[in-house]
Amino acid sequence: xxxxxxxxxxPEAVKTALARRGxxxxxxxxxxxxxxxxRRLVGERDEGRARVKELSRQVxxxxxxxxxxxxxxxxxxxxxxxxxxxxxxxxxxAAQGDxxxxxxxxxxxxxxxxPEGAAPEDxxxxxxxxxxxxxxxxxQRVPHWEVGAALGILDMERGAKLSGSMFPLFRGTGARLxxxxxxxxxxxxxxxxxxxxxxxxxxxxxxxxxxxxxxxEEEAYHLERDDLWAIPTAEVPLTSMNRGEILDEADLxxxxxxxxxxxxxxxxxxxRDTRGLLRVHEFDKVELFAYATRDQAPAVHADMxxxxxxxxxxxxxxxxxxxxxxxxxGSSSARTxxxxxxxxxxxxxxxxxxxxxxxxxQARRANIRYRPEGGAPLFVDTLNGSALAxxxxxxxxxxxxxxxxxxxxxxEVLAPYLGNRSVKPA
RNA sequence: GGAGGGAUGGCAGAGCGGACGAAUGCGAAGGUCUUGAAAACCUUUGGGACUCCGGUUCCCGUGGGUUCGAAUCCCACUCCCUCCGCCA
Numbered sequence: 203x204x205x206x207x208x209x210x211x212x213p214e215a216v217k218t219a220l221a222r223r224g225x226x227x228x229x230x231x232x233x234x235x236x237x238x239x240x241r242r243l244v245g246e247r248d249e250g251r252a253r254v255k256e257l258s259r260q261v262x263x264x265x266x267x268x269x270x271x272x273x274x275x276x277x278x279x280x281x282x283x284x285x286x287x288x289x290x291x292x293x294x295x296a297a298q299g300d301x302x303x304x305x306x307x308x309x310x311x312x313x314x315x316x317p318e319g320a321a322p323e324d325x326x327x328x329x330x331x332x333x334x335x336x337x338x339x340x341x342q343r344v345p346h347w348e349v350g351a352a353l354g355i356l357d358m359e360r361g362a363k364l365s366g367s368m369f370p371l372f373r374g375t376g377a378r379l380x381x382x383x384x385x386x387x388x389x390x391x392x393x394x395x396x397x398x399x400x401x402x403x404x405x406x407x408x409x410x411x412x413x414x415x416x417x418x419e420e421e422a423y424h425l426e427r428d429d430l431w432a433i434p435t436a437e438v439p440l441t442s443m444n445r446g447e448i449l450d451e452a453d454l455x456x457x458x459x460x461x462x463x464x465x466x467x468x469x470x471x472x473x474r475d476t477r478g479l480l481r482v483h484e485f486d487k488v489e490l491f492a493y494a495t496r497d498q499a500p501a502v503h504a505d506m507x508x509x510x511x512x513x514x515x516x517x518x519x520x521x522x523x524x525x526x527x528x529x530x531x532g533s534s535s536a537r538t539x540x541x542x543x544x545x546x547x548x549x550x551x552x553x554x555x556x557x558x559x560x561x562x563x564q565a566r567r568a569n570i571r572y573r574p575e576g577g578a579p580l581f582v583d584t585l586n587g588s589a590l591a592x593x594x595x596x597x598x599x600x601x602x603x604x605x606x607x608x609x610x611x612x613x614e615v616l617a618p619y620l621g622n623r624s625v626k627p628a
Numbered sequence: 629g630g631a632g633g634g635a636u637g638g639c640a641g642a643g644c645g646g647a648c649g650a651a652u653g654c655g656a657a658g659g660u661c662u663u664g665a666a667a668a669c670c671u672u673u674g675g676g677a678c679u680c681c682g683g684u685u686c687c688c689g690u691g692g693g694u695u696c697g698a699a700u701c702c703c704a705c706u707c708c709c710u711c712c713g714c715c716a
Contacts, residue, residue, distance in 0.1 A: 245678065248685045255685095258697035262646040273696085280696040298677095448638095448675085571675095579675080 203305040203566050206237055219311040222318060222528040233304045240297035247294045250287040254280050306410070307417060310563040312528045313537040319527025325540070329523040331511065336520050338546040341606045345547040346597040347478030349604055350376060353625050356600075358478065368468065368476065368483045370593065375625045379599070379612065380486055382619035383592050384461045387488040387513060391589065395459035395490060400439035402462050403430045408442040411568035413534035420469040432465035436489035437586045441564055444493065448579050449572040455494035455502050459589070461486065478597060480552065485593035491586040493570065496561070499583040503559045506587040507539050510555045513589055516615045519598050520544040522551065536561045539587075543594065547601030552594040557587030 209216045213234060217227040257280035264273035317326045350356025355376025361369045372380055388397055409415040409431045414422060423432035433439060440458050449456065464487050475481040490509065494502045507523065514521045526538040535558040542551035562581035565571070571579035603610050610625040617623050 241678065244685085248678075251686090252684060254696075258695095259647075261696050265646080277696040284696075569676095 203563060204308060204311055205562070205566065206233075206301070206305060209234060210237065216311065220309070222312050222316075223309060223531060224320065224529060225309065229304075229308065233301070233308070236297065236301050236304060240294070240301045243290065243294035243297050247287065247290045250283065250290060254284050254287065257283065306567070309533040310531075310536050310560065312531055313559070313561075316531060316537050317525055317527045320529035321527075322530050324527040325530055326525040326527065327522055328525050328539070331515065331521055336544075338602075339606070341608070342546045342601060342604055343549070344601065344604060345478060346545070346600040349547065349600045349608075349610070350478070352608060353610065353627060355379070355625065356478075365483070368481065370479055370482050370485075372596075375610075375620075375622070376596070378620060379596060379616070380592050382616050383590075383595060384486060384488055385619045386516075386616060387589050388459060388461060390513060390516075391459050391488075391490060391509060395457040398436075398440065398443070398458050398460040400436060400443070400460055400462065402433050402439070402465075404433055404439055404442070405430060408438055408445075409433075411445055412438050412441045412564055413532075413567065414438060417533060421467050423465045423467060433462065434466050435464050435487065435586075435588070436460040436462040437491060440489065440491040440586070441570075441584055442568055444570050445568040447570060449493060449570070449582065451495070451572050451574055454572055454582065455492045455498050457502075458491045459488060460491070461488045463487075464591075477548070479593040480548070480550070480597070482593050485591060487591045488589050489586060490557075490589045491584075493565075493572075493582040493584055495572065495574075495580075496583055499559055499561070499585060503537070503557065503585050506557045506585060506589075507541075510541055510557060510587055510589050514541065514543060514554075517595070517599065517613050519595070519602060521554075532556070532558060534558075534560050534563050536563070541590075543598045545594075545598040545601050547604070548597070552598060554590045554594045554598075555588040558585065560584045560586075 204216065209230060213230060217230045220230060221227060257276050261273050261276045261280065264270075264276060317324065319325065347356065347358060351358075353376070355372060355374050357371045357373055358367075361371035364371065403425065406415060406429065409422065414434060415431075422434055424430075425432070439462075440460055443458070444456075463484055465484050466482075468481055468483060471481060479485075490506050492502045492506070511521070511523070521541055521543045524540040524542065526532075526535075526540055531538055538556055538558040540553050541555040541557070543554045544550075545552050561583050564584045565581040570582050570584070572582050573579050599612060600610060603612055605611055608627045612620060612623045612625070614623070
């Protein structure tokens with residue numbers, strides 16, 4: 203969440219920043235009114251409490267001095283005061299809850315550098331690799347769901363039999379390819395990132411910390427019986443790993459990586475991109491994650507983008523980097539670069555990574571701080587990026603690396619993980 | 629799933645319902661001493677909110693309750709440990 207103090211001190215700046223992503227300034231005004239009310243009530247209540255405490259202290263003194271009449275009188279007085287405070291206390295609690303609720307629903311302030319815009323069309327393409335657009339042959343113009351079915355490495359029908367549509371089932375070399383990609387990516391980042399294998403089913407509190415709840419409840423799978431949530435990304439457990447802790451500044455930037463399955467209901471996208479692996483309910487992904495100081499964050503962010511690009515280049519897939527405009531930015535993010543890979547078979551740019559800088563928006567929700575040299579604790583900045591989302595990479599690989607005879611010859615870098623780089627038609 | 633035990637500051641560990649945000653030890657920071665260091669000694673050493681910057685208030689796993697007053701008593705929940713059962 204954003205810093206309420208910033209909204210108090212410079213309401214116009216906050217309104218302007220949020221307006222860039224389409225938030226009505228009236229929401230900020232409502233927040234500030236709620237905040238003023240909350241502070242007034244809490245102040246009054248605390249004054250009352252101070253008097254009760256003082257009276258209670260005097261009761262003790264009177265008792266000790268053997269003045270039981272005086273003690274009884276003070277006791278009665280204190281009790282009456284305490285009772286009259288109950289309603290005020292309820293109001294103060296409610297007012298504080300109201301402020302917090304409003305803060306939880308408010309998105310992050312976009313970074314000044316984030317391009318202005320209302321919709322995905324306004325995202326700015328900052329880079330493309332290779333610089334010259336590639337030319338693809340006819341045999342590469344076959345969508346991956348056809349290639350996968352023909353080679354017996356993707357079985358969407360059986361996935362649907364087990365779990366419904368948009369739950370892919372990979373088999374044979376198709377399944378092994380996912381395992382290879384995960385090992386490959388994890389190995390490439392072991393120089394700076396500690397590998398984690400977190401739980402993929404988490405508490406409500408864990409989902410709230412990253413901003414996935416309460417706003418995006420519809421997007422997540424919920425296990426009602428145990429009130430647990432299936433994670434939509436490893437960002438969720440990784441962010442909360444140090445929830446409520448104060449980190450040593452010397453440990454920053456603290457970088458983590460994890461390979462997990464990710465679960466998404468895709469409730470808002472029903473009917474869109476439903477073919478093959480374009481949009482699925484469950485997919486594997488390697489995530490890069492970091493806690494950093496504000497000063498370190500830009501470099502960490504740039505490094506993550508560079509690492510993701512290096513993976514794509516190693517896989518030799520054509521891609522572009524988009525600087526997300528204010529209107530398309532994720533709710534918790536201040537600045538995001540999306541990486542989209544070109545899939546020649548379906549002739550689409552597929553988002554395979556989203557590298558975001560959240561400033562202290564998530565840390566504030568999750569209460570993650572660090573202690574600067576000799577100072578009071580500060581919230582950390584959190585950053586993360588996919589490296590990469592394998593279902594769509596799988597699709598792009600299968601289309602890009604299809605040969606004229608219908609077989610597949612996968613990239614050299616995967617050879618150590620894959621055993622056999624080529625897949626022949628059955 | 630069943631039976632017990634537990635949760636207090638960076639760590640360890642006290643804490644009779646009344647000056648307890650909390651003894652003591654360790655660790656850490658600063659200082660005295662020293663050529664330097666060690667030792668010794670002294671001082672400091674949790675976090676949040678509000679603030680008229682004097683203070684006020686909240687936090688002893690979490691949430692309720694009892695009481696004039698709760699770290700301390702009661703209830704529920706969560707987590708950890710031990711044992712039993714079950715299990716990949």
